Amino acid sequence: MLYRRVLFDKISGFWMVTTLVTILLLPMIIGTGLYIKALPLFEHQSVTSLASSSIWAPNSGKFGFWPFIAGSLYVTVLSFLFAAPICLLSAIYLTQFSSTKLIQVMHPVIDVLAGLPSVIYGVWGILIVVPFTSKIAAPFFNATSSGYSIFAGGLVLAIMCIPYMLNMLIEVFNTVPVGLKEASLSLGATFWESIKHVVIRKSYPGIISAFGLGIAKAFGETIAVMMVVGNQVRITRNPFDSGYPLPALIANNYGEMLSIPMYDSALMFAALLLLVIIMAINFIFRLFIYKTREQ
């Protein structure tokens, strides 16, 4: 009987370790696969010149990824600027001020928003956000725009990221012990002061990791952004011009992969870049959290 139990323990233990190792290995397997596929490209150009050059002419064998990296960063930063304050403030309101009934209503709403397929956000973006950008937002800033722009992409992305960030922030604020807030109130702090100095401070690492995950998600989002961002290869400072993020490059062109030499390597390199940048974002935010916890 004992023998049997030991055996079962061994098997289940082994099984769990295997699954864990698979998960740990997965990013590495994906990364190596992409790297091997992208190798032919490195024989032509160095990695730094690939990432920093801005000439994109696949038919003449010139692959410069900087416009795409810049486009991705621009859209992501813009969406973060739109989404972060909204998420932070509404999370504070929902957890600290509102009635429990409102939270009960809000949770399903957030879940529905998070569960909508991104193509719906894309279509909605074309119907609402693009005309809004060209008719209202751009004239407001004295700019002209067709609407298919980095601004529209950032707006759609912000709306897509809000449910994720909001959900995490609510969880984070809920974990702050009530006792801490009560102690601060009993010392004579106002309600807002206790939130500012106790609740937000206590959940600082949580807030940063929520933002980090939101940014990583925004950076990799493909179809919805692709539908509204205009997909033009160029570097621009004007948010009402169109841009071309990395994921859209892959999604738009994988069909052309076979007719142009080196193109498949270039697209694999784009995927590798995406992977590396998202890993870097995660790493930086991890570091942030680690540092703030140490203090």
Next chain:
Amino acid sequence: MKRNNLIYFVVFALILSSCASSKKKEQTISISGAFALYPLVIKWSEEYQKEHPEVQFNITGGGAGKGMADALAGTIDLGMFSREIAQEEKNKGVWWVGLTIDAVVPTISNQNPNLEQLKIHGLTRDEFKTIFIGGTITDWNQIVKEIQPNKLTVYTRSDACGAAETWAKYLGAKQENIKGIGIFGDPGLTEAVVKDPSGIAFNNTAFAFDIKTGQKRAGVDVVPIDINNNDVIDTEEDFYQSFESVLKAIAEGVYPSPPARELYFVAKGKPTKQATLDFIKWTLTDGQKYITEAGYVPINQEKINQYLEKLN
């Protein structure tokens, strides 16, 4: 004993179901690719199913590039393809048959303030080239001197597709050289140009005209091509009133080629599935009678015979 019976039953059911599904798979033809061919293939599949109800179709759009990539990856039976087949693709062992002809036409919004002027003068190939490839034109009066200053916005396709490649070929370039705001898919491009009175784009004929009514789609208008470069649209160059007249111009070779082009089915090597071969044979014989009805131009009998030979 009872347990044994159950096992037998399960095994039997499994065998039966695997038979059924493999038979079903043999009778299912999956097709993806060019938006240009999509309406015709839908029409063909409906008509074909009336005669062969056992055959199932699974048809999706996605652009010519997707059709070629999927076909070469072997995930579909037939790819719809709408541009010339590149040498690299031929080297990868593509097998193809031509089916019909259609064209890419330059489109603008019918709210464009210069619509009347543009219809009188038309635009030459060189003028289209400055607009789409040059990338420096931001105003309509940089192109046509007589008209009032009005913003010009170029739209193109963002996905790898036959329409853009064919239009670029007409202008002596490649899809990547077309400067403009990239929109995903043919329907999206029509939508963008309808909404923007300053916009100019290009569409497959089937998306510029409504097949059912034979008129231009709501909000869309076509910029006539000044074929003989005399700065005036002559009566023989003026054939954009209805779908029928455009198709006639394509068939007679008045409309230049490219942007008129042949449309293909592609596959990775000659298809082995009998249902697929039968369907292709049908499209080249009985199916040809639906071509004009669906808004395309038939290819000549000589070419059809050549393609039929490839099937044997």
